[in-house]
Amino acid sequence: xxxxxxxxxxxxxxxxxxxITFSSIHLTPGDPVNQILATxxxxxxxxxxxxxxxxxxxxxVQYARWLGSALRGDFGRSLLxxxxxxxxxxxxxxxxxxxxxxxxxxxxxxGIPLGMLAAVTSRAQFDSGIMMLAxxxxxxxxxxxxxxxxxxxxxRLHWFPILxxxxxxxxxxxxxxxxxxxxxxxxxxxxxxxxxxLSQEYMTTARAKGLRERTIVIRHxxxxxxxxxxxxxxxxxxxxxxxxxxxxxxFARAGLGTLAIRAIQARDFPLIQGIVLFYAVLYVGSSLxxxxxxxxxxxxxxxxxx
Amino acid sequence: MPRYDAERGTLVFGPGERLSRRTLLxxxxxxxxxxxxxxxxxxxxxxxxxxxxxxxxxxxxxxKKGGQLRIGYVEPxxxxxxxxxxxxGGNIVGMIHNSPLTQDPNTSDYIAxxxxxxxxxxxxxxTWTFHLKQGITFHDGSPFEAEDVKANYDYAVDPxxxxxxxxxxxxxxPTFSAPDPKTFVISSPLPYGPLAxxxxxxxxxxxxxxxxxxxxGADFGRNPVGSGPFKFKEWAAGDHxxxxxxxxxxxxxxxxxxxxPANVDELYFKFTNDQSTIxxxxxxxxxxxxxxxxxxxxxxxxxxxxxxxxxPSGRLDCLGWNNTHWPFDDLKTRQAxxxxxxxxxxxQVMEGGHGKVMYGMIVPALPHYWAGEQEAGAKFDLAKAKxxxxxxxxxxxxxxxxxxxxxxxFSVKLIVTGAEADVRWSSLIQAQAxxxxxxxxxxxxxxxxxxxxxxxxxxxxxxxxxxxxDPDIIWFFFHSAQIPKQGGSGLNWGRANDPHLDxxxxxxxxTVGTARxxxxxxxxxYMIDQAFVLPLYAPDKNTVFSSKVKGVIYYPNxxxxxxxxxxxxx
Numbered sequence: 001x002x003x004x005x006x007x008x009x010x011x012x013x014x015x016x017x018x019x020i021t022f023s024s025i026h027l028t029p030g031d032p033v034n035q036i037l038a039t040x041x042x043x044x045x046x047x048x049x050x051x052x053x054x055x056x057x058x059x060x061v062q063y064a065r066w067l068g069s070a071l072r073g074d075f076g077r078s079l080l081x082x083x084x085x086x087x088x089x090x091x092x093x094x095x096x097x098x099x100x101x102x103x104x105x106x107x108x109x110x111g112i113p114l115g116m117l118a119a120v121t122s123r124a125q126f127d128s129g130i131m132m133l134a135x136x137x138x139x140x141x142x143x144x145x146x147x148x149x150x151x152x153x154x155x156r157l158h159w160f161p162i163l164x165x166x167x168x169x170x171x172x173x174x175x176x177x178x179x180x181x182x183x184x185x186x187x188x189x190x191x192x193x194x195x196x197x198l199s200q201e202y203m204t205t206a207r208a209k210g211l212r213e214r215t216i217v218i219r220h221x222x223x224x225x226x227x228x229x230x231x232x233x234x235x236x237x238x239x240x241x242x243x244x245x246x247x248x249x250x251f252a253r254a255g256l257g258t259l260a261i262r263a264i265q266a267r268d269f270p271l272i273q274g275i276v277l278f279y280a281v282l283y284v285g286s287s288l289x290x291x292x293x294x295x296x297x298x299x300x301x302x303x304x305x306x
Numbered sequence: 307m308p309r310y311d312a313e314r315g316t317l318v319f320g321p322g323e324r325l326s327r328r329t330l331l332x333x334x335x336x337x338x339x340x341x342x343x344x345x346x347x348x349x350x351x352x353x354x355x356x357x358x359x360x361x362x363x364x365x366x367x368x369x370k371k372g373g374q375l376r377i378g379y380v381e382p383x384x385x386x387x388x389x390x391x392x393x394x395g396g397n398i399v400g401m402i403h404n405s406p407l408t409q410d411p412n413t414s415d416y417i418a419x420x421x422x423x424x425x426x427x428x429x430x431x432x433t434w435t436f437h438l439k440q441g442i443t444f445h446d447g448s449p450f451e452a453e454d455v456k457a458n459y460d461y462a463v464d465p466x467x468x469x470x471x472x473x474x475x476x477x478x479x480p481t482f483s484a485p486d487p488k489t490f491v492i493s494s495p496l497p498y499g500p501l502a503x504x505x506x507x508x509x510x511x512x513x514x515x516x517x518x519x520x521x522x523g524a525d526f527g528r529n530p531v532g533s534g535p536f537k538f539k540e541w542a543a544g545d546h547x548x549x550x551x552x553x554x555x556x557x558x559x560x561x562x563x564x565x566x567p568a569n570v571d572e573l574y575f576k577f578t579n580d581q582s583t584i585x586x587x588x589x590x591x592x593x594x595x596x597x598x599x600x601x602x603x604x605x606x607x608x609x610x611x612x613x614x615x616x617x618p619s620g621r622l623d624c625l626g627w628n629n630t631h632w633p634f635d636d637l638k639t640r641q642a643x644x645x646x647x648x649x650x651x652x653x654q655v656m657e658g659g660h661g662k663v664m665y666g667m668i669v670p671a672l673p674h675y676w677a678g679e680q681e682a683g684a685k686f687d688l689a690k691a692k693x694x695x696x697x698x699x700x701x702x703x704x705x706x707x708x709x710x711x712x713x714x715x716f717s718v719k720l721i722v723t724g725a726e727a728d729v730r731w732s733s734l735i736q737a738q739a740x741x742x743x744x745x746x747x748x749x750x751x752x753x754x755x756x757x758x759x760x761x762x763x764x765x766x767x768x769x770x771x772x773x774x775x776d777p778d779i780i781w782f783f784f785h786s787a788q789i790p791k792q793g794g795s796g797l798n799w800g801r802a803n804d805p806h807l808d809x810x811x812x813x814x815x816x817t818v819g820t821a822r823x824x825x826x827x828x829x830x831x832y833m834i835d836q837a838f839v840l841p842l843y844a845p846d847k848n849t850v851f852s853s854k855v856k857g858v859i860y861y862p863n864x865x866x867x868x869x870x871x872x873x874x875x876x
Contacts (some may be wrong), residue, residue, distance in 0.1 A: 024864030030754025034761060034795055036383075038391050039772065040471045042782050048468035081383045082527055083543075091543035147582065155591040163576055163583070163592045165545040252578035252587070254544030265753050 006288050014277055015285065018070070021276045022063050025269050032079050032267040053079060066270065075277075076270035080262070085274035088259060093278075095164070096255040099178060099247070100240035102171050106179030107186050107236070112229070114183070115190025119198065120217055130187065137184035146177040146250035163254030174251040178244065182236055189229050197225040223297055231299065234290030238283045364408045368562065369857060369873035374572040378584035378596035381547075384527030385538065386519075387512040388462055388469040396509030401549060402445075403512025403532035406455065407435050407505040408559045414673070414862040416502040420557045421450070421513065421533070426504055431497035431818035436490045438526040439557050444515040445537040450485035457516040459492070461587070469491060472511060474483065475504040497818045499825075500778040503673055507775055508534065509866065533557075535568045550575040558870050560861075569857070569873035588612070588850065594874070595867075598850035600657040606850050613855075618671045619773065619847035620863035622664060623656070623838040625735060626770035628763060630801045636725055638698035640837035644684040646691035646742045652734050653843040656727065661845035668777045668828040669844040671863045674814075675777075676827040683834050683841075702743050709743035718766035719723045719743040721759050724750045731769055760799040761790040768799060770839060775863050777826045781811050784838060802838040 034041045050056055054065070069076060075085040118130040153161030153173060161170040197203065198221055207218045239254045245257025256275060264270040379398065384390040387399050408419035418424050418436075425436045442450040459482045462472035477494035484490055492501070505511050518531035530538050535558065536549035551568045558565035576593060578584060585602050587593040598606060598614065606612045625647065627634040632641055649663040665683020668675055700709040700716060708715045720735060722728035729750070736746040746767065751759060759765050772779050782788060786803045790796030810832055813824035833839070847864035857871035 028755070029758035029762075030752075031758060031761070031793075031795070034757045035754050037392055037470055039797065040391055040474070041795045041797060042474055042781075042788055043466070043790075043794070043796045045470060048465050048473075049470070050795075052466070052468040077524065082389060082524055088543065095545070099577065121763050147586075150583075150590075151588050154592075155586055158590065160594055162590050163578070163587045165542065165576070166592075249578070249580045249760075252576060252580070252583050252584060254577075256577075258544060267754050281842070 001030060003288060003292065006284070006291070010281065010284055014280055017276055017280045018067070018273055021065075021273055022059075022066070022269070025267060026059055028267075030267045032269065035266040035268075036080055066273065067115065070273075074227035075274045078271040079268045080264070080266045080271070085270050089256065089274055089278050092254050092256050092259050095253060096241055096244055096248075096257070098171060098242055099174055099253065099255065100237060102175035103240055104233070104237055106175055107182035108233070110179075111183040111186025112190050112226075115187040115229075116194055116217070116222070118187065118191045119194035120213075131191070134184040134187045137180045138188075140180065142177060142181065142246045143250055145180065146174070146246055146247055147179055149173045150251065162251060163247070164251045170251070170253075174247045174253060177250070178240065178247045182240070185232065185236065186229060189232055190225065193225040193228045194221060197221045227294065227297055230290055230293055234286050236261075240280050240284045241286075242279055246269075329861050331466055356359055360396050367856070367875070369569050369871070370875060371569050371571075371873070373570050373874040373876060374574050374876065375570045375855065375872060376574045376576060376592065376594045376871065378578060378587055378593045379575040380579060381544065385530040385541075387508070387510050387514060387532075388458075388467075388472040389527055390509075391470050395396050395731055398547060398549070399510075399512060399530070400508040400534070400866050401536045401573065402515060402530050402534045402538055402868065403508045404534050404557075405508040405511040405513065406504055407502060409503070409506045409862055410506075410559075410561050411859050411861055412561060415772040416506050417560065419506065420559050421455075423712075427818060431738070432495070433491060433493040434501060436492075438488045438490060440488065442533055442557050443554055444518070444531050444533050446515060446518060446531050448517060450513070450514055450533050451487040452490040453487070455490045455513055456482045456484045458513050462518070475500070475507075475510055476500060496816045499502055499815050499817050499822045500776040501818070503776040506866075539663075544577065546577060554586035555870075561867075562868070562871050563857070568870045570869070573869065587851070591852075594849040594855050595849065600660040600845060600848065601849060603658055603660060611853050612850050613853055614620070615849045615851075615858065615860045616660070616846050617848075617860050617862065618662065618669065620669060620671045620775055620845060620865060621771060621773035621847070622667065622669045622844050623731075624667075624770040625842060626800045627839070628766055628768075628769045628799075628801055629803065629838055630763070630876045631717075631766050632714075633711065634766065637700060637836065639695065639700070641684075642691050642694035642698055642839050643742070644691075644834075644840055645687045645694060647735070647738050647840065647842070648686045649842045650686070652731070652738075653845075655734055656731055657843070657845040660848075661843045664841040664844050665834060666817075666838065667780060667833050667841055668826055668830050670735045671844070672775065674823050674826040676823070676830050678827065679830055679834065682831055688741060695742065700743070707740070707743060715745065716743065717747065719749055720746050720767040720769075721749045721751055721756055721765040722769050723756050728769060735767070761795065762792060763790075763799075763801065770800070773865070775865065777822075777829070778815055780829060780833075781815055784833070785811050800839050802836075804836065804838070807832060807836070807838070844845040 033046050033053070033055060037046055037049065054062065066076060078085050078088055114130050118127045121127050125299045150162035150173060153159045160172050162173060164170050164174065203216060203221065206220055230304065241256070244255050245261055247253070247260045248255040263275060310602035359814055371832060382390050382396065385399055385402060387403055387608040390396065390399060396473045404420040406419055406422050407416050407425070409415070410417050421438055421442060423437045423439050425434060427434050440453055444450055458474055460467045461467055463476055463480060472834060477492065478496070480492055480494045482490070482492055512532055512534070515531040518529070519526050522529045528541060531781045535552055535555045539548040539550040541547045550572050551570065552568050555567045576587065581599050581602065584593065584596045585605065588596060603614070606614055627640070629635060653659055653661050653663055662670065664679070666679025667680070695709060699711045704710070708717065710716065719734055722732045736748055739746045760768060772783065782797045783799055784800070784802045784807060786798065786808050788796045788798040789801050789803060790798065810825070810829040814822055814829050817825045849858065849860050849867065851858055854875045855872060856875055857873050859868040859871055861868065
């Protein structure tokens with residue numbers, strides 16, 4: 001019931017998003033016909049194309065026409081490629097999803113243990129060493145790291161392919177490039193959240209009961225300290241899905257990021273609209289999943305429907 | 307002259323070495339006794355004389371069949387010749403389709419192409435008759451006939467179809483007819499000069515199967531059916547595209563060694579827009595072939611694992627200005643500026659010196675190039691530029707280093723995109739303008755916003771580049787009918803508005819064959835005199851490929867490759 005109510009809130013969100021996207025595209029200077037024809041946009045060809053694409057109609061008419069078909073599940077065709085918008089998006093989504101999941105897995109697998117280690121270690125140098133690494137990871141520009149990794153592991157060592165689309169091996173370098181920033185974020189967050197939990201009174205109680213430190217950390221502190229981490233993971237996952245563009249370019253991978261950039265550059269209105277709506281659904285979806293996971297981690301958090 | 311490299315098995319056009327079309331055209335006319343207009347229309351013409359390729363053949367090993375050629379490339383928007391917009395990505399379309407004519411890579415002549423045995427042009431140059439080859443089929447097995455060419459071009463010029471390039475590359479108000487299955491005729495009320503070079507560009511003028519167009523409708527761009535040496539296999543959006551050899555192919559152009567099916571099994575195009583990614587992919591062995599920007603030339607030049615083919619390209623880089631805006635509405639000021647920029651230095655920084663400094667608006671790789679432009683244009687001379695600016699009424703009196711006229715400082719806005727090359731180029735212009743006492747303010751705009759500014763006229767200077775196959779490009783960019791209006795389109799961004807220029811543009815457009823040389827020369831000369839725009843340089847364009855790849859042919863305008871002869875030595 002909770003999930004259903006959350007899904008219903010999608011409707012006004014999507015309507016709002018589509019209206020805002022539509023207006024902002026048309027407020028930005030740039031004309032799709034001139035972009036599509038580029039240096040071939042001579043008057044005759046451009047006028048014919050503008051007529052054919054229905055771009056001479058008033059904006060409200062164009063929006064209403066788009067909304068009308070969208071409600072029937074038809075998101076139109078890309079102005080640039082003439083392929084159905086839904087096909088353009090779904091063709092590339094698996095690749096983006098794959099990359100985001102792989103990057104997330106790396107971020108979780110490295111970030112959470114590192115953060116915990118930094119929190120519980122008694123040696124200050126170790127703690128600050130990990131945090132220093134995290135800071136470096138956080139400040140490294142993705143394109144630079146990507147180039148560096150492909151030069152070293154691809155061109156020099158030939159360990160991994162550097163061009164995307166050739167199986168799971170070609171996922172390693174881009175996923176690592178994209179994941180490393182999130183390792184840093186998650187490690188830092190896990191550490192502070194862990195420290196917070198460890199200073200709670202029930203931790204003192206646990207210690208007073210004579211429990212071993214390892215049990216305290218793993219059984220008692222872990223679950224509680226992961227709730228804020230989970231929240232951020234949800235948002236990060238959305239960001240990973242949306243923010244793959246640089247990595248896609250460096251490693252020549254198909255994906256929504258490059259599609260979105262191309263659509264915006266071409267002022268390809270139906271495609272931009274489709275991508276933005278798709279992202280909106282993804283964000284709402286991933287935060288919904290996080291909300292549901294809260295209940296798993298902490299039984300006190302339960303949602304009751306009317 | 308280009309030299310033949312026996313080890314590489316290819317013709318090498320070194321930097322600065324150019325194929326002189328004029329010489330070769332004269333040679334061609336002498337040998338083949340071709341029609342008065344100067345195009346060799348007989349397919350035998352090319353093979354009758356000893357060409358560089360024929361010499362090469364004797365040295366070459368026997369081509370091996372099979373394998374996949376992996377190419378780094380830009381993703382096309384569509385595979386329909388009539389609905390894609392850019393020469394980028396166009397080569398894929400050109401390999402799937404044949405067009406009526408082709409350009410001989412050895413002589414630069416326009417000759418009968420894969421689809422035609424011969425062609426002739428009427429005395430009045432208004433009627434072109436093409437005699438089609440027998441036994442050609444489309445990839446779907448349906449036979450190719452004159453009616454198919456007619457159907458393609460009728461579709462292209464029908465306003466309601468709003469085709470992108472094909473329609474505007476055909477003569478205005480044309481009539482297409484197919485008197486019999488093997489004869490196709492184009493006639494137009496006026497002679498149309500660019501027709502030969504346009505028809506030799508299969509990326510845009512390629513013939514598709516009319517039945518397939520009807521069958522697939524809006525999805526035809528992803529299900530192309532042509533008659534070229536490669537047929538469409540699969541397209542993984544955003545990632546790659548594969549073409550497979552068309553086994554029935556046996557109508558290859560005369561200059562090919564292999565007129566039958568291609569040597570390689572497949573062409574695999576890996577998509578990327580990022581040049582460094584292409585370079586890395588070549589070096590990691592994941593790619594076999596790609597265009598190579600001049601800035602990466604040295605990285606491959608002395609490496610025995612790679613070969614480079616270099617051609618002067620159909621591209622020209624210019625400094626454009628808004629001829630209606632103060633101070634560029636003043637002829638004397640514009641003329642002074644033509645002496646003020648060190649083009650060689652800009653060519654050096656932008657392209658590592660690979661190219662040619664230009665004074666005229668038509669580059670050597672295009673037909674009807676006028677070599678006299680090198681003498682006719684203004685050579686870099688800072689002192690002369692300054693004195694001419696003074697003659698035009700400019701003076702620097704207030705000591706801030708910026709010259710003024712009528713109390714107004716020479717301060718202008720240059721618009722470019724944020725692309726690395728644009729930024730580098732604009733800072734060079736800015737620095738050189740400063741030496742003249744001109745203050746150039748650079749405004750960086752996102753691509754579509756830049757286009758909007760060019761269309762609306764809200765700028766003083768711009769970075770103008772064309773990349774094309776014919777001098778008629780000047781009609782698109784400088785005829786007054788193409789001056790854009792607010793909210794509309796049109797490519798005359800520099801807003802040259804000169805009735806005499808219009809006449810000269812139309813004259814070259816309406817002249818066919820060798821007579822067009824003079825018409826193009828008059829147009830180029832007038833544009834130099836009036837300084838509507840400042841041509842800077844024509845960069846070379848390189849193709850780089852792994853040493854195990856042989857037989858790659860690079861077309862004379864450096865726009866496309868012909869890969870029917872290509873094979874992999876493995």
